[in-house]
Structures are given as structure tokens and as C-alpha cells.
Amino acid sequence: MDAPPNPIIDFHQICHTFEKSSGEPLVVLADIDSALRDGEILGLLGRSGSGKSTFLRIAAGLIKPTSGEVLYRGAPLAGPSEGISVVFQTFALYPWLTVLENVEAGLDALRLPRAEIRRRAQAAIDLIGLDGFQSAYPRELSGGMRQRVGFARAMVADPVALLMDEPFSALDVLTAETLRTDFLDLWIGHSLPLKTVLLVTHNIEEAVLLCDRILILSSNPGRICAEIPVLLAHPRDRISPEFRAIVDEIYSTLTLRSLESIAASHGQPHGGLALALPRASVNQISGLLETVAAPSYAGHAELPNLARTLTLEVDDLFPIAEALHILGFAELTGRSLKLTAAGRVFAQGATEDRKRLLREHLLRFVPLASHIHRVLAEREEHWAPHLRFKAELEDHLVARDAERTLGAVIGWARYAELFGYDARLRRLKLGAG
Amino acid sequence: MGIFGLIGTAGHQLTGPWSAALRPAISLSPAALPLYSLRTTARMLLAMVASLIFTLTYATLAAKNRRAETVLIPLLDVLQSVPILGYLSFTVVFFIALFPGTVLGAELAAIFAIFTSQAWNMAFSFYQSLKTIPHDLDEANRSFRASGWQRFWRLEVPFAMPGLIWNMMMSMSGGWFFVVASEAVSVGDIQYTLPGVGSYVARAIQDRDLAAVGWAIIAMTITIVIYDQLLFRPMVAWADKFRFEQTAASKVPRSWLLDLFRGSKLMQFAGRVIGAVLHGTATARLQLPLMPAALRRMPLVPRLADVAWYGSVLALLGYCVIDLVRFAGHTLSWHDAAEASFNGALTLLRVAVLIVVATLVWVPIGVLVGLRPRLAEKVQPIAQFLAAFPANLLFPLAVILIVHYNLRPTIWLSPLMILGTQWYILFNVIAGASAFPNDFREAAASFRIRRLRWWRDIMLPGIFPYYVTGAITASGGAWNASIVSEAVSWGPTKLDGMGLGAYIARMTEAGDYPRIALGIAVMSLLVISINRLLWRPLYQFAEHRTRLD
Numbered sequence: 001m002d003a004p005p006n007p008i009i010d011f012h013q014i015c016h017t018f019e020k021s022s023g024e025p026l027v028v029l030a031d032i033d034s035a036l037r038d039g040e041i042l043g044l045l046g047r048s049g050s051g052k053s054t055f056l057r058i059a060a061g062l063i064k065p066t067s068g069e070v071l072y073r074g075a076p077l078a079g080p081s082e083g084i085s086v087v088f089q090t091f092a093l094y095p096w097l098t099v100l101e102n103v104e105a106g107l108d109a110l111r112l113p114r115a116e117i118r119r120r121a122q123a124a125i126d127l128i129g130l131d132g133f134q135s136a137y138p139r140e141l142s143g144g145m146r147q148r149v150g151f152a153r154a155m156v157a158d159p160v161a162l163l164m165d166e167p168f169s170a171l172d173v174l175t176a177e178t179l180r181t182d183f184l185d186l187w188i189g190h191s192l193p194l195k196t197v198l199l200v201t202h203n204i205e206e207a208v209l210l211c212d213r214i215l216i217l218s219s220n221p222g223r224i225c226a227e228i229p230v231l232l233a234h235p236r237d238r239i240s241p242e243f244r245a246i247v248d249e250i251y252s253t254l255t256l257r258s259l260e261s262i263a264a265s266h267g268q269p270h271g272g273l274a275l276a277l278p279r280a281s282v283n284q285i286s287g288l289l290e291t292v293a294a295p296s297y298a299g300h301a302e303l304p305n306l307a308r309t310l311t312l313e314v315d316d317l318f319p320i321a322e323a324l325h326i327l328g329f330a331e332l333t334g335r336s337l338k339l340t341a342a343g344r345v346f347a348q349g350a351t352e353d354r355k356r357l358l359r360e361h362l363l364r365f366v367p368l369a370s371h372i373h374r375v376l377a378e379r380e381e382h383w384a385p386h387l388r389f390k391a392e393l394e395d396h397l398v399a400r401d402a403e404r405t406l407g408a409v410i411g412w413a414r415y416a417e418l419f420g421y422d423a424r425l426r427r428l429k430l431g432a433g
Numbered sequence: 434m435g436i437f438g439l440i441g442t443a444g445h446q447l448t449g450p451w452s453a454a455l456r457p458a459i460s461l462s463p464a465a466l467p468l469y470s471l472r473t474t475a476r477m478l479l480a481m482v483a484s485l486i487f488t489l490t491y492a493t494l495a496a497k498n499r500r501a502e503t504v505l506i507p508l509l510d511v512l513q514s515v516p517i518l519g520y521l522s523f524t525v526v527f528f529i530a531l532f533p534g535t536v537l538g539a540e541l542a543a544i545f546a547i548f549t550s551q552a553w554n555m556a557f558s559f560y561q562s563l564k565t566i567p568h569d570l571d572e573a574n575r576s577f578r579a580s581g582w583q584r585f586w587r588l589e590v591p592f593a594m595p596g597l598i599w600n601m602m603m604s605m606s607g608g609w610f611f612v613v614a615s616e617a618v619s620v621g622d623i624q625y626t627l628p629g630v631g632s633y634v635a636r637a638i639q640d641r642d643l644a645a646v647g648w649a650i651i652a653m654t655i656t657i658v659i660y661d662q663l664l665f666r667p668m669v670a671w672a673d674k675f676r677f678e679q680t681a682a683s684k685v686p687r688s689w690l691l692d693l694f695r696g697s698k699l700m701q702f703a704g705r706v707i708g709a710v711l712h713g714t715a716t717a718r719l720q721l722p723l724m725p726a727a728l729r730r731m732p733l734v735p736r737l738a739d740v741a742w743y744g745s746v747l748a749l750l751g752y753c754v755i756d757l758v759r760f761a762g763h764t765l766s767w768h769d770a771a772e773a774s775f776n777g778a779l780t781l782l783r784v785a786v787l788i789v790v791a792t793l794v795w796v797p798i799g800v801l802v803g804l805r806p807r808l809a810e811k812v813q814p815i816a817q818f819l820a821a822f823p824a825n826l827l828f829p830l831a832v833i834l835i836v837h838y839n840l841r842p843t844i845w846l847s848p849l850m851i852l853g854t855q856w857y858i859l860f861n862v863i864a865g866a867s868a869f870p871n872d873f874r875e876a877a878a879s880f881r882i883r884r885l886r887w888w889r890d891i892m893l894p895g896i897f898p899y900y901v902t903g904a905i906t907a908s909g910g911a912w913n914a915s916i917v918s919e920a921v922s923w924g925p926t927k928l929d930g931m932g933l934g935a936y937i938a939r940m941t942e943a944g945d946y947p948r949i950a951l952g953i954a955v956m957s958l959l960v961i962s963i964n965r966l967l968w969r970p971l972y973q974f975a976e977h978r979t980r981l982d
Contacts, residue, residue: 057572060576061576062572062575062576079578080575080576080577080578081578082578084576085576086572086573086576088569088572088573089569090569091569092567092569092570092572092573094570094587094588094591095674095675095676096591096594096674096675097591105577105579105587106577107577108577108578108579108583108587109577109578109579109580109583137674139676153573157577
């Protein structure tokens with residue numbers, strides 16, 4: 001391999017923390033050292049909450065990192081800069097401007113003569129394939145066309161670096177695929193001033209399809225936990241063995257990360273309360289168990305296959321798989337999910353059996369559930385305020401995770417009729433209801 | 434409160450040397466009415482322009498400057514609750530003193546009164562919009578490196594536009610009442626009359642000319658309809674593009690005038706020229722020099738500025754309170770306070786009873802109308818028109834009836850308070866019932882939920898947020914109206930229904946500034962307490978529990 005080409009945007013020791021109202025700072029990004037290099041599409045892959053959007057905003061100069069330095073072409077980045085454009089997940093178009101006016105808005109800061117603005121906007125519109133839509137308002141357009149406007153607006157200022165924040169995730173599957181292909185054609189075939197692209201995504205296949213290099217961010221706090229080069233030539237074939245091998249490698253990396261964090265919390269001294277539970281409903285848990293128990297998988301499924309057949313993205317599939325693992329209904333190893341005996345019984349059981357099984361497993365494998373159950377059983381009136389447990393969890397977890405964890409355990413325990421929650425009085429109480 | 438004290442003292446000092454009587458003759462001929470209507474409308478428009486300028490500056494300052502926000506927003510909240518007609522006497526004195534001997538002062542006083550009836554809710558709406566700019570649009574705008582000026586016109590004003598237009602409509606609708614009331618004013622020995630529909634009616638009342646009152650009502654009706662068609666319809670239709678929702682509307686507001694404009698070549702050309710100028714202004718960078726970076730980086734500077742700012746705010750407030758106490762102590766006794774409070778209680782009772790009565794009448798009617806789309810389409814504009822119509826033009830008719838049948842004014846004058854504002858309840862309930870999801874109605878029908886349970890479990894919770902909005906406006910309007918409706922006259926016959934409004938009206942006529950200030954203070958206090966203790970909790974409850982979306 002040659003020496004890495006010049007960096008366009010350079011990140012040195014980036015750390016970012018959010019101030020929380022409770023005072024304790026929430027570390028979103030820690031020790032990010034990386035660069036956006038000339039001629040590459042860099043993918044940033046991570047689960048929701050891994051700080052990948054924050055990273056993009058730091059690269060765009062929209063957020064100033066708590067510590068560390070961003071260099072754009074060798075000079076420190078002090079704020080949004082000429083030469084860096086952003087494409088947003090939600091498109092972020094002004095609904096009161098037409099397509100043409102929206103694209104022109106990208107040139108507001110440049111103080112160009114009116115005719116020049118019009119010419120460049122028209123050129124960007126032609127480039128992105130929006131000709132004929134100039135006088136339409138965004139609300140008249142489909143999602144795909146709206147994101148094209150987003151691209152045209154980003155390209156109109158002739159950026160050197162294009163930062164894309166999950167640009168295809170709000171689109172349906174087919175539209176997203178068309179836009180990806182069109183974007184690649186533009187990147188490969190045109191002589192644009194554009195030198196580098198950052199793509200933030202949680203879609204593994206999308207990252208492998210588009211990027212030359214993929215950084216995987218772990219969660220809480222976000223760190224780069226793996227760097228995977230993708231050396232395949234464009235156009236890439238999703239079903240080729242080389243492509244699948246890279247997808248599998250990424251799945252394995254992500255699985256390893258979740259298993260590590262589950263194991264880490266079990267090993268800690270406070271009785272496993274530090275285990276952040278994933279957001280997965282009983283219906284999703286049952287659904288995944290039934291799918292894996294079905295004859296086509298016979299109790300053993302590869303995650304990439306599951307994701308493809310169920311059209312689930314990383315953010316959808318991993319929480320459920322983790323929940324199965326934590327509850328002892330399946331074992332997550334490498335990139336595969338294998339049902340345990342209990343998992344098979346659950347998949348085949350009737351409602352009453354499922355409730356009984358979940359009750360037993362909650363008490364055995366989820367320290368938080370058994371803890372709440374014990375506290376409620378010990379109290380004379382068999383109830384306790386929601387806040388009591390939330391405060392206790394916040395000693396071990398950040399507030400956002402504590403909230404989610406408590407929500408997940410209440411959902412499971414309600415189904416298992418272990419304990420219930422009265423939202424009006426904000427209290428948990430023993431037994432059904 | 435303190436500010437009234439200040440204005441009050443100023444007013445008191447100013448009244449000595451000034452005794453003005455500006456009374457151009459008002460003709461009662463119907464032929465004079467078109468011109469009078471035009472002048473009334475012109476005042477209204479000027480006040481709206483002033484309100485817009487105020488909104489764009491005041492609300493922007495409050496939204497962008499943390500220090501200003503801590504003072505401006507509570508101040509706005511108080512101003513919103515102060516009865517406009519109450520302090521008309523102070524502003525009249527102030528403006529006439531500013532331009533002695535000319536009609537300009539009186540005109541400005543009238544315009545200022547209308548302005549105060551329009552500006553507060555517009556400023557609030559704009560401020561709230563600025564505070565809720567969607568995150569992604571804000572980031573997109575920042576990533577283009579737009580200047581503050583560009584951002585204001587490209588992002589902030591357009592985003593705030595739908596709320597602003599709606600509040601302008603509500604303001605206009607309320608404004609007719611005040612324009613009529615502020616055209617013929619007498620405060621102690623200061624008396625003025627401004628040519629307009631309001632002074633026409635005042636003259637008609639003096640001369641006991643019932644036919645003239647009728648002509649005025651007709652003229653006002655035509656004026657409001659024309660105003661609506663020529664100004665508001667086009668504006669609402671045009672502003673539709675600022676809606677933030679990304680979905681296409683099922684029903685697009687239309688205006689024949691706007692269609693005409695858009696269709697005509699000449700107008701298109703004019704539009705292009707104006708548009709180019711506006712566009713140039715909006716996209717100019719106009720960057721203000723920022724505070725030197727070195728100064729900003731020093732952590733002590735903002736802290737010191739904070740201390741200085743809050744210190745001076747507290748000092749001013751303290752001065753106002755001391756001044757108020759001194760001012761009140763000189764002239765007012767506990768007896769006055771007791772009298773004002775008793776009158777306040779009486780008016781409070783009236784407002785409460787009237788809101789309950791109006792609710793019992795208009796909620797069922799509003800629901801029944803709202804559930805029939807074809808009927809609602811016809812009734813809704815009428816309800817909105819009635820809400821805009823200045824009810825004070827109708828007072829003489831009621832007074833004649835009361836005099837004729839020798840009814841007790843303490844009871845029979847009361848309904849006048851809510852004559853103009855009850856329609857807010859009606860049209861909000863109609864809007865709520867029209868927006869009620871059909872699924873819910875069908876579900877209720879399929880479960881055969883009927884009568885009492887249908888009202889209690891299905892319909893009333895469904896329209897509740899709308900009802901609360903309407904009732905807040907209606908009760909606020911009723912307080913304001915009490916000042917002109919609790920004491921009325923017909924020629925030499927004077928009816929006094931007692932109550933705080935009558936108290937303020939009486940003191941205004943006598944030019945007794947300390948007691949006017951006392952009356953306003955008591956009324957503001959009552960309005961603010963009711964807003965805090967009743968309407969705000971109800972509104973929050975409605976927001977949380979019964980919101981449908």
C-alpha cells in the first residue's frame with residue numbers, strides 16, 4: 001500500500017462531552033484521532049448513541065469539541081467553513097422556498113452577483129438530475145427528490161469536503177439505492193472539486209457499498225474500535241464473497257463489542273445493576289425467537305442473513321439479539337445467534353408458558369429485575385416510586401441509559417406479570433397490572 | 434405595576450397646564466360614513482405596522498439576548514393582562530402633551546391604544562417561533578455561514594410567519610373594538626374626538642339618533658368585510674407556503690384577489706420588481722461588528738455584565754415600587770382599595786358567570802355545527818366576523834331596551850361584556866369539532882356510545898384544547914370590555930352597572946388619575962391571577978392529556 005494521501009480534515013485527540021442538567025458530564029466522544037483523506041469516502045459506522053452525528057457536526061464546524069483540534073487543510077477549523085458542505089438526514093430544506101431558491105440559499109454567504117448565483121444553482125440542479133423541478137416546493141416532492149435538493153444545495157458551493165449524515169436513511173429501500181448509485185457515479189465519473197466524503201451511517205451494507213475505509217465507533221463513549229479498509233473496485237456486488245466477507249467482519253466486530261459490554265457489567269461489584277438493557281419489546285423478542293426457531297434456521301442464524309431477510313438495520317437487530325442473549329434465550333457468538341433450550345421452549349410455548357418462562361429468566365438473569373422484585377416484595381404495601389429505582393440506576397448508568405433500561409425491564413416484567421407500573425402515580429407495584 | 438406608577442405621576446404632572454378640547458364637528462349624515470370608515474381603517478393599519486415593527490425588534494431581542502429575555506418576557510406577560518382601555522387615559526395625556534394644540538397627539542394616542550391591543554400576542558408568537566426553530570434547519574443555515582441578517586429573513590421570519598399571521602388576524606379582530614373606543618375620549622378636562630366610525634357612534638349616542646347607530650353598524654360591517662377580502666384573505670393564502678409541515682395540505686386557502694394578482698401581467702411585473710428589491714435586502718450580509726474576540730474570551734466580562742444588568746433592573750424596579758407607594762400614599766386611602774376590590778369582585782363574578790353561560794350555550798352548538806362540514810363551512814366565517822365586529826357599536830341598542838323596560842342595570846348590562854367575545858368560544862369549538870378524527874367518531878358509533886357518555890368520554894375531551902383557547906380569549910376580552918360596558922349612556926340617560934369597569938370609567942371621566950391607576954392595578958392583578966391559577970393549568974392539562982396528535 002502507498003503512503004496515505006494528504007488529509008483534508010484532520011482530527012487530533014477529539015473529545016466531546018455534553019453538559020447534563022444533573023451536573024455529571026456525558027462523554028459522547030473520546031480520543032478520536034483520524035483524518036478525512038484526499039480521494040476517499042470515509043464511512044463512520046456505529047449504533048445509535050455512539051456519537052457519530054456529533055462527530056460529523058464537529059467536522060463541519062457546527063459544534064466545537066470539548067477538547068482536541070480539527071484541522072481543515074492544515075489550519076484550525078473555527079466554525080462552518082467555505083469548502084465544507086453538509087447533507088442532512090432530514091434534508092433540512094426550507095419549505096417556503098422553491099427548489100431553485102433552496103439551492104441558491106447555499107450560496108448566501110458568498111456575495112456573488114445575482115446572475116452568477118442563478119448560473120451556479122442551475123448547474124448544480126442539472127448535475128444532480130433535478131432539471132424540471134426548479135419551481136416546485138419541497139412539500140410537492142417525494143423523499144428521494146427532496147434529498148436530491150439537499151445534495152444540490154450541498155454541491156452548489158463547490159465543496160472540497162462533503163459530510164453526509166445518514167443521507168439515505170429516511171428514504172425507502174429502492175429510492176435509497178438509486179440515490180446511492182447516482183452519488184457514486186457523480187463521485188467516480190465527474191471532475192468535481194470535491195476531494196473527500198464522510199458518510200455517517202448505521203447501515204452496514206451501505207457503508208461497504210460506498211466507502212473506501214470504514215471506522216467503527218463503539219458506544220458510551222464513542223471511540224474508534226476498528227478500522228476496516230474496503231479495497232473492492234466500484235461498482236461493488238453485494239452478493240460477491242469478498243463483499244459478504246467484509247460485512248461479516250463488521251458484524252463480528254459489533255457483536256464482540258456488545259458481548260464485551262455485557263460481560264463487563266456482570267463482572268462489576270454492584271450486583272449487575274450497571275447492565276444497560278437494550279430497547280427491545282416482548283413482541284420483538286418473541287418474533288426473533290420464532291424466526292430463528294423456524295425450520296429455515298433451525299435454531300441457529302447468522303446475523304447478516306437475519307438482517308437481510310428481516311430487512312432490519314444494525315440499530316434494530318442488535319438490541320433484540322442482545323436482549324435474547326441477556327435473558328438466556330439465545331447465545332450471541334461471533335456473528336451468529338444460537339437458541340438455548342429455554343429459547344426453543346419459549347418459541348413454541350403458549351402465552352401462559354411464555355409468561356412463566358420469562359418470569360423465571362428475568363429473576364435469574366436480569367439483576368435489575370430481581371432487585372426490583374425483591375424491594376417490592378419486602379415493602380409492606382408492595383409498591384415503590386419509579387423515581388427510587390431511576391435514581392438508583394443513575395448511580396451506575398448515564399441518565400439516558402437508565403431511562404431506557406428501566407423502560408425495558410418494566411416492559412418485560414409487565415408481560416411476565418412480575419411487577420407492573422402505574423404511569424399516573426408513577427410507581428411500580430408487585431404482581432400483574 | 435411600577436410602570437403605571439411612573440406613567441401615572443407623569444400624567445398627573447402633565448395635566449395641570451394642559452386642558453385641550455379638540456372636537457371637530459362630526460356629521461351624522463350617512464354620506465359622511467365612507468370617509469369616516471376609511472379614517473378608522475387607516476388608524477388600524479398604522480397600528481398594525483407599528484405592531485409588526487415592535488414584534489420584529491422586541492421579540493428578536495428577547496429571543497437572542499439572554500439578559501434582555503429575563504426582563505422582556507415577564508414584562509410582555511404583564512402587559513398582555515393589563516386592560517387596554519384602562520390606561521388609555523394616561524397615554525392620551527402623554528401624547529397630547531407631546532404635540533400640544535394639534536390633532537396629532539390625539540391621533541397618536543388612538544393608534545397607540547390599538548397598537549397595545551395588537552402587539553403583545555404577536556410578539557409572543559414570534560418569540561416562541563424563534564425559540565423553536567427546528568434543529569436541522571438551524572444547522573443547515575449555519576453550515577452556509579449565513580450572516581445574522583440573512584438568517585433572520587431566510588429562516589426566522591419565514592418560520593414564524595404562520596403563527597404571526599394567525600396572531601395578526603386575532604389582533605385585527607380584537608382591534609376594531611379598541612379603534613372604536615379610542616376615537617372619542619374624554620379624560621377629565623381633556624376631550625377629543627377623531628373623525629371615524631367610533632366618534633360617529635359617540636355623537637349618535639349623544640343625540641339619541643338610533644338611525645345613525647344603524648348606519649354605523651352597516652358601515653362597520655362593510656368595512657370589516659372589505660378589509661378581510663382585500664387584506665387578510667390574500668395574506669393567508671400567500672402565507673400558506675410558509676407552513677412547516679412537509680405534507681401537502683388537503684385544503685389550500687385561496688383568495689380571489691391573490692389569484693387575480695398572480696394572473697395579471699402588470700401585477701406580476703410589479704411583484705417582480707418589489708420582489709427583487711426585497712430579495713436584495715434580505716440576502717445582503719449586513720454583518721455587525723462583533724465584540725472583540727479577546728474581550729469575549731475573558732470569563733469575568735460576562736459575569737460582570739450580568740451583575741450590572743440584574744443590578745440595574747432591580748434598582749429600576751425598586752424605584753418604581755417606591756414611587757408607586759409614594760404616589761398612592763398621597764392620595765389613596767384604604768377605603769379606596771376596599772372600594773376597588775369590591776368592584777373587582779363584582780366584575781370577576783360577572784365574567785365567571787358569563788363565561789359559564791356562554792360555554793353552556795356555544796359548546797353544544799359549536800360541536801353540532803363542527804361535526805357537519807358543510808354547515809361549519811358556512812357558519813365559521815360568520816362566527817369569525819362576529820368576533821371581529823366591535824360590539825361597542827351595538828351597546829346603544831341594548832341600552833335602549835334596558836331603559837325602555839326599566840331593567841336593573843347591575844344585571845342587564847352584564848351581557849354586554851361578552852357580547853363581542855363569546856364568538857371566540859364558538860369558532861374555536863367549531864374548529865375543534867371539525868378537526869376531530871373521524872375514526873374516533875366511528876369507533877364511538879360502533880360501540881354504541883351515546884348521549885351523556887358520548888359527550889363526556891368522546892366529544893368534550895376532543896375539543897377541550899380548542900375550547901380552552903377560545904375561553905382564554907373570551908375572558909380576557911370580557912375584562913377589557915367591562916370598562917366600556919359597565920357604564921353606558923344614551924343621550925342624557927346614564928346607566929351604571931357598578932363593577933371595576935364602571936369604576937375605571939367613572940374615574941376616567943373625572944380625570945382622577947390615582948384612582949384610575951388603582952382600578953387598573955386591581956384589574957391587572959385579577960386578570961394575572963386568573964391566568965396563572967385557572968387558565969394556564971387548564972391549558973397545560975389540555976396540552977398533555979387530551980391532545981390528539
